[in-house]
Amino acid sequence: MIVILLGPPGAGKGTQAQTIAKTRGIVQLSTGDMLRAAVKAGTEVGKQADAIMKSGGLVSDDIVIRIIADRIQEPDCANGFLLDGFPRTLPQAVGLDTLLEKTGKPLDVVVEIKVDDTALIDRITGRYTCAKCGTGYHDTFKTPKVENTCDACGSHEFSRRADDNAETVKSRLMAYYRETAPLIGYYFAKGKLKSIDGMAKIDEVERQLNTVLDAAAA
Numbered sequence: 001m002i003v004i005l006l007g008p009p010g011a012g013k014g015t016q017a018q019t020i021a022k023t024r025g026i027v028q029l030s031t032g033d034m035l036r037a038a039v040k041a042g043t044e045v046g047k048q049a050d051a052i053m054k055s056g057g058l059v060s061d062d063i064v065i066r067i068i069a070d071r072i073q074e075p076d077c078a079n080g081f082l083l084d085g086f087p088r089t090l091p092q093a094v095g096l097d098t099l100l101e102k103t104g105k106p107l108d109v110v111v112e113i114k115v116d117d118t119a120l121i122d123r124i125t126g127r128y129t130c131a132k133c134g135t136g137y138h139d140t141f142k143t144p145k146v147e148n149t150c151d152a153c154g155s156h157e158f159s160r161r162a163d164d165n166a167e168t169v170k171s172r173l174m175a176y177y178r179e180t181a182p183l184i185g186y187y188f189a190k191g192k193l194k195s196i197d198g199m200a201k202i203d204e205v206e207r208q209l210n211t212v213l214d215a216a217a218a
């Protein structure tokens with residue numbers, strides 16, 4: 001199935017996408033992760049994206065549409081995929097429509113994870129991941145079971161994203177409300193939108209998400 005997770009930075013898209021990808025056997029496609037990998041690898045795309053990402057702005061539509069166009073042709077996407085952080089603008093949404101038309105695979109559902117704005121800054125500035133396996137944690141809401149040890153792989157190395165600081169978060173939120181929030185109306189009009197409560201506990205959000213995905217798959 002083909003699913004889009006929509007919501008502001010800090011809504012929990014990445015956390016939920018990781019779990020759903022594992023439990024449902026579909027690939028998580030995060031343009032943020034792909035761009036961070038490109039920056040780290042020093043590719044041409046990475047060089048173009050680096051400063052924009054640091055400032056909390058949006059990378060050009062052409063670049064991200066091209067990344068997704070290439071990625072969804074890989075064999076592991078044949079079973080479907082879950083888009084996390086894409087599309088983020090109306091031109092990206094239209095670009096995705098065109099790509100999906102070409103592949104003949106319909107978009108199943110767009111899930112909006114609704115959250116209170118006031119919670120977002122705390123959520124973002126407190127989050128970190130295991131540097132080895134990428135499992136996500138949070139200073140307050142999800143600490144490892146054993147201090148400084150990843151629950152999933154036992155690593156003691158953790159990292160924080162360079163753009164998860166209070167200053168950049170404000171630009172990222174502005175980019176969301178200016179460019180991405182209109183997609184809620186776009187997908188509502190297409191009859192694809194479902195909303196879930198992103199303020200609930202992680203397990204409960206997952207339960208709501210699974211209910212929506214089960215209904216979409218039926």
Ligand code: AMP
Nearest residue numbers: 031032052053057058059064085086088
């Ligand atoms: P994320 O990991 O989804 O929070 O994305 C981190 C950063 O990568 C964003 O703040 C943007 O600078 C960039 N980015 C990720 N996905 C996109 C996209 N679909 N369109 C434009 N920029 C993006």
